[in-house]
Amino acid sequence: MVILDARDITKILGRRVVLREASLTLQRGERVVVLGENGSGKSTLLQIVGGVLSLDQGQLELRGRLGFAPEKPDIPEHLLVGEWLDVLASLKGLKHVGELPFGVAELSGTRVSALSLGQRQRVSLASAWLGAPELLVLDEPTNGLDAQTQAEVVARLSGWSALIATHDRAFADAVATRVVSVRAGALS
């Protein structure tokens, strides 16, 4: 069953064509890793699928709910981690936060402003998993993570549908069911 169907997506930022007629389908249970150089358009593709950026041309069909972890976790600094997860659960229409992966439960009483880069990334990943979405969209999920948490991310991803952008070749090999690369805005 197709969970994501993106056809001929084009995105222009300023005068630069960041994505050029990029097409991608993702089946349920598939984990597609997007590889590419810096500035090749990986994050733009994920942000379009995540609903953060709009399309200039093309079509995007998404069947099911989506959990998005951006490259730079944008979490309100004044909230406690637990409060952020409550707010997120409210926005996702959940009644309970439920079980939290990556040891985030231990951080629930900590102010977001006091989190380290790795802790922030763990909270961002747990936020994406919140409510068990049908598709995970993870932009550079291993940024700032220690080896143990990276291994936990790899283990947890099995069985999920995911679109992942990363530079980490070993991580890509460990999780991908399919690898696509972006070069100068074109998917191959």
Next chain:
Amino acid sequence: MLRAVCVTLGRPVSLHALALSVALGIPSAILFSANGLRARDVVALSHHSLAMRSLLWAVWLLLSAPALRVLLDAPGSRTLRALRLPRGSLVTALLALAALVQLPWAILFARGGGSLEAGAAVTLAIALNASLVVALRRGRWLIALALGGLLLLWDPGASVVAACGALWAPFALDAAFRCALEQRRTSLRLTRPTHPLLALYVTHLLRLLRSAQARLVIACLSGVGGATGLLFSLRNDPTERVLQRALSALALPLTLAAAVCVAPVLESELSLRVMLRSLRVPRSFSLGAFFLAIATPSSALAASSGVAAGAAYHASTSGLGVTLFGWAVILSCAVGIWGRFLESRARRSAGTFAAGVTLIAALALLLAFSW
């Protein structure tokens, strides 16, 4: 050394101290006018009445706390900590800056009871504020805080309080500076999964409460100043048209109270933007939460002012309270729309925002006069 501390912390602390002094100066000018209160009476009353003393000190500690916090965790303070400056000199510089924050408090007690009274009030206020910062992170400081509270309630006289304050304030300030960047022992979790609109609203309110206290203090002082002006105006120049007087007296303070909340609420919304888009949260929810958060402080102040004015001058308390509440909501929405409009423009400045807010206040005044 002193120069390093003043360059690093002096500017932000001075700005906050100035804002507090100006914000307090406006209602004080009305309260302590020729026919109004006298500082001597206020100080004497605070010594004779336990309730009055507790209320006065609680209000002042609440008002001065945000400015003191700037002294303890301003951006450059991390570098100062890393420099490992001589403790004595550092504490002296911190005390001087903390005393700057206490200027309005010192003026009140100096005019009301002399320099010894002022010294006692300032040192005790610094000690209590700093001890509270430490007690939130180190449990044993709760004892010091409790002893300070007892001293305040007992009120043994200016010389004893001044001596205790002068001994206690440097230690408390030193401890507060060393632990201010640490996480509090317990942070109250104030949310539960709920309706998206309510969740966004609470997020914005928490932004105001936790990271924009100085702005909230200005909003409160503006509202209190407006209410005081209204009460004095009704006392000195009674009128049949209480509602019109109330609407015009509170037009500017309520507009200002809403205006100071716009930037932090917009920042809070901005930090949620990625998630709001990726979760496809309806725009009506984020707009609703924005306007609710901006209107909350000013409408609460307006309703309280209405009830107080109604009770004092035998007008309908509920009628006046509800009308002023509605007035505050309208003004907040106007200020909020202006803030959002500017936020969407590439070229914007604080001056343009202030000009728009002044125009809104002027239009509100005209509308109130033509009621």
